[in-house]
Amino acid sequence: MQILLAEDDNDIRLILKATIENLGHVCLTAEDGIKAWGIYQAKGADVVISDWLMPGMNGLELCKLIREYSNSQGLTRTKVSLPGHVYTYFIFLTALDDSAHLQEGIEAGADDYLTKPLKIQELTFRLRVAARIMGLYQKMTGQAYELERLNANLSLEVRRDALTGLHNRLRLTEDLETIKASLKRYGQPSYAAIMMDIDNFKQFNDTYGHQAGDEALKITAQQLLANIRKEDTAYRYGGEEFLIILPHQSGQKALRVAEKLRQIIERLQISHPQNLPSGILTISTGVAELTPNNPWTLEEWLDAADQALYQAKQTGRNRTSLYR
Structure with a gap:
C-alpha cells in the first residue's frame, strides 16, 4: 500500500x-x-x-x-x-x-x-x-x-439494430424527443429526413434466402454509415427500410446526399434478377425538409419523407424523390 x-x-x-x-x-x-x-x-x-x-x-x-x-x-x-x-x-x-x-x-x-x-x-x-x-x-x-x-x-446495445449496427426505433424515438426540445428552445433550424427502401427486397429474399437478404441489409447499412456526415444519424426504420436524419441541412442538399447513396448502392452491382429493369439490387429514397416555415409535427415530417419514398417507388424505383 x-x-x-x-x-x-x-x-x-x-x-x-x-x-x-x-x-x-x-x-x-x-x-x-x-x-x-x-x-x-x-x-x-x-x-x-x-x-x-x-x-x-x-x-x-x-x-x-x-x-x-x-x-x-x-x-x-x-x-x-x-x-x-x-x-x-x-x-x-x-x-x-x-x-x-x-x-x-x-x-x-x-x-x-x-x-x-x-x-x-x-x-x-x-x-x-x-x-x-x-x-x-x-x-x-x-x-x-x-x-x-x-x-x-x-x-x-438496446438502442442498436442487432443485424445492421444502425440505431433502432427506440433510439429514433429518443432522438426525436431531443429534436423536439431543441426546436422548442432554439426555434426551427432546417432538418432533412431521407427515407429509403431496398427495391423488391421480398423477391430478393425469396430467390437467395434470408441469409443473403441479411447480408444485403448489412452491406447497405455499411454504405450509409460510410457516406454520411458525423452529425447525421442513420436508423434501421423497419425491415428493408432505413432512415437518415440530417441536422442543419436543406431539402435540396439532402436530395443530393440521397442521390449519392442511391448511386453507391447501384454501383455495388449485387445481382437481383427480379428487380427489373436493372437486374441488380437498388434503393429508392424519399426526402422531406423541416423548416421554420413548415408547420409539420415531427411525425408528419417523417410521414412526408415516407410519401416521397412512395412516389419514387411509383415512378419506377431506383429513384430519389423530394416531397413538395
Missing part, C-alpha cells in the same frame, strides 16, 4: 517511516497537515496516518479535507472510468487518549487510531486491518465499475 505519514516530530516520523517500509509498504512523509494535504492531492494514498496535533493544519482538519476530497472524486467518477483513490483509510496517531477526542475523530471520518507511545506490533496489526479493508473496498469498487461499464454497453 501507499501510506502517507503526517507527523511533526522528526524522530517519530523517521522511526515510523522505516517501520512502515520494512513492512513492505511505500511511505510518503510530511511534517505538518498542510504539506500532507498537498502530497495527498498530488500522489494520493491508500492509508493516511496522521498526528492529531500539528502546526498549520491539525490532523482533524486534514481528515475532514481528505473525506471531502474523496467524496467529490467519487461523484466525478460516476461515469465509467478506471477506479482511483476514491477512498483512503485514515488512522489518527495521538497522545490524546480520551473518548471525546476519539469520537470527534471518528465523526470527522477517521477509521482507526493509534496512541503514543506507539507499539510496533500495534502498528503492524492496524496496517493489516487497513490492507484487508482497502482490498475489499477496491474489489467492490472494481465490481461496481465493471457493472457500470456493462450497463452502459447494454444501454447502447
Whole structure:
C-alpha cells in the first residue's frame, strides 16, 4: 500500500517511516497537515496516518479535507472510468487518549487510531486491518465499475439494430424527443429526413434466402454509415427500410446526399434478377425538409419523407424523390 505519514516530530516520523517500509509498504512523509494535504492531492494514498496535533493544519482538519476530497472524486467518477483513490483509510496517531477526542475523530471520518507511545506490533496489526479493508473496498469498487461499464454497453446495445449496427426505433424515438426540445428552445433550424427502401427486397429474399437478404441489409447499412456526415444519424426504420436524419441541412442538399447513396448502392452491382429493369439490387429514397416555415409535427415530417419514398417507388424505383 501507499501510506502517507503526517507527523511533526522528526524522530517519530523517521522511526515510523522505516517501520512502515520494512513492512513492505511505500511511505510518503510530511511534517505538518498542510504539506500532507498537498502530497495527498498530488500522489494520493491508500492509508493516511496522521498526528492529531500539528502546526498549520491539525490532523482533524486534514481528515475532514481528505473525506471531502474523496467524496467529490467519487461523484466525478460516476461515469465509467478506471477506479482511483476514491477512498483512503485514515488512522489518527495521538497522545490524546480520551473518548471525546476519539469520537470527534471518528465523526470527522477517521477509521482507526493509534496512541503514543506507539507499539510496533500495534502498528503492524492496524496496517493489516487497513490492507484487508482497502482490498475489499477496491474489489467492490472494481465490481461496481465493471457493472457500470456493462450497463452502459447494454444501454447502447438496446438502442442498436442487432443485424445492421444502425440505431433502432427506440433510439429514433429518443432522438426525436431531443429534436423536439431543441426546436422548442432554439426555434426551427432546417432538418432533412431521407427515407429509403431496398427495391423488391421480398423477391430478393425469396430467390437467395434470408441469409443473403441479411447480408444485403448489412452491406447497405455499411454504405450509409460510410457516406454520411458525423452529425447525421442513420436508423434501421423497419425491415428493408432505413432512415437518415440530417441536422442543419436543406431539402435540396439532402436530395443530393440521397442521390449519392442511391448511386453507391447501384454501383455495388449485387445481382437481383427480379428487380427489373436493372437486374441488380437498388434503393429508392424519399426526402422531406423541416423548416421554420413548415408547420409539420415531427411525425408528419417523417410521414412526408415516407410519401416521397412512395412516389419514387411509383415512378419506377431506383429513384430519389423530394416531397413538395
